[in-house]
Amino acid sequence: MFINPTVLNNLDLYRDKFENAQPFKYIVIENFLQEDLAQKLLDEFPVFDPQKALNELGYVGGKAVHENMKEISTLYAKFAHYVCSKEFLNVVSQITGIEKLIGDETFFGGGTHENLHGQDLDAHVDFNYDERRWLHRRLNLIIFLNHEWDDSWGGLLELHSNPRDPDYNQVTAFAPLFNRCVLFETNEYSWHGFPRINIPEDKRYITRKSLSIYLYSKDRPQEEIAPPHATFYINRPLPAQIQEGNTLTTEDYQAIRNLLQRRDDMIEFYQKRELKESAEKHKYTFSSLPETHEELRKDYDNLLRHYHELQNRYDNLYNSKAGKILRILSKVKNKIQKAIR
Numbered sequence: 001m002f003i004n005p006t007v008l009n010n011l012d013l014y015r016d017k018f019e020n021a022q023p024f025k026y027i028v029i030e031n032f033l034q035e036d037l038a039q040k041l042l043d044e045f046p047v048f049d050p051q052k053a054l055n056e057l058g059y060v061g062g063k064a065v066h067e068n069m070k071e072i073s074t075l076y077a078k079f080a081h082y083v084c085s086k087e088f089l090n091v092v093s094q095i096t097g098i099e100k101l102i103g104d105e106t107f108f109g110g111g112t113h114e115n116l117h118g119q120d121l122d123a124h125v126d127f128n129y130d131e132r133r134w135l136h137r138r139l140n141l142i143i144f145l146n147h148e149w150d151d152s153w154g155g156l157l158e159l160h161s162n163p164r165d166p167d168y169n170q171v172t173a174f175a176p177l178f179n180r181c182v183l184f185e186t187n188e189y190s191w192h193g194f195p196r197i198n199i200p201e202d203k204r205y206i207t208r209k210s211l212s213i214y215l216y217s218k219d220r221p222q223e224e225i226a227p228p229h230a231t232f233y234i235n236r237p238l239p240a241q242i243q244e245g246n247t248l249t250t251e252d253y254q255a256i257r258n259l260l261q262r263r264d265d266m267i268e269f270y271q272k273r274e275l276k277e278s279a280e281k282h283k284y285t286f287s288s289l290p291e292t293h294e295e296l297r298k299d300y301d302n303l304l305r306h307y308h309e310l311q312n313r314y315d316n317l318y319n320s321k322a323g324k325i326l327r328i329l330s331k332v333k334n335k336i337q338k339a340i341r
Contacts, residue, residue, distance in 0.1 A: 062119030
């Protein structure tokens, strides 16, 4: 049992808060895991691996993701097994009201997440469907493992009402504090992310550490179903100080350049993804086309033989008793229809 027993005694309270949360259903649970186990998970947290920090464009970034938690340590292997167990899933179901939850033993996209100074995450909605298993993605469960964190350092988990409309976007933020769990639904408007991490120079040995667990189900409410899609990102708006009439500082100019570059990178990412998906889709179509005259002739002969087989079946049916009866009934039907008219 990894969950703190105190949590188990307050499931009804969490359920009520989850159901009534805004901008979408979520719950924050302090001291989610038993403290000694949470500390051991932090102690055995894997070191930052650049090979696990490749971003969407294939470059090494400031975020490392270790999906295969079972290979980290014996404790992590036990934790990975536990969060996919019926015992754990039943607890989450009681909090959220979502029944028959299914874990992901591969922790695709999840596992340990470590973000360095300078890293951020634009507001986004996650991929909504696991096409490997034909499952709907339903919940994100994040457990933070940071004993020391100041709000001024950025990196706070932000839940957005609508980042497409910055003037009216409502943001709820939570610091990534040790053993704090944030559990929220995954749907087409569960926008979330975090602003740039800006840790003081003398404390940059500190990184933003968390455990991410994604849960699924075979079905979901009809009104929530959308076509399968990958993660959608919304780039951040201009900084608040960049307003008409203000003089741009060097920092403001650099911020604008960074945002433009970010948008260009995102456009490139979406273009490459679409081209890759299109190539995969058409690979099977083009690979099935005949490449030589002999193959084309063989395909033609097969089609011709199939045509003659169908023609023979039609002739046999036409000349059969059933065919004659159908023709008589068809004539009767036509006469009745004319009489009615």
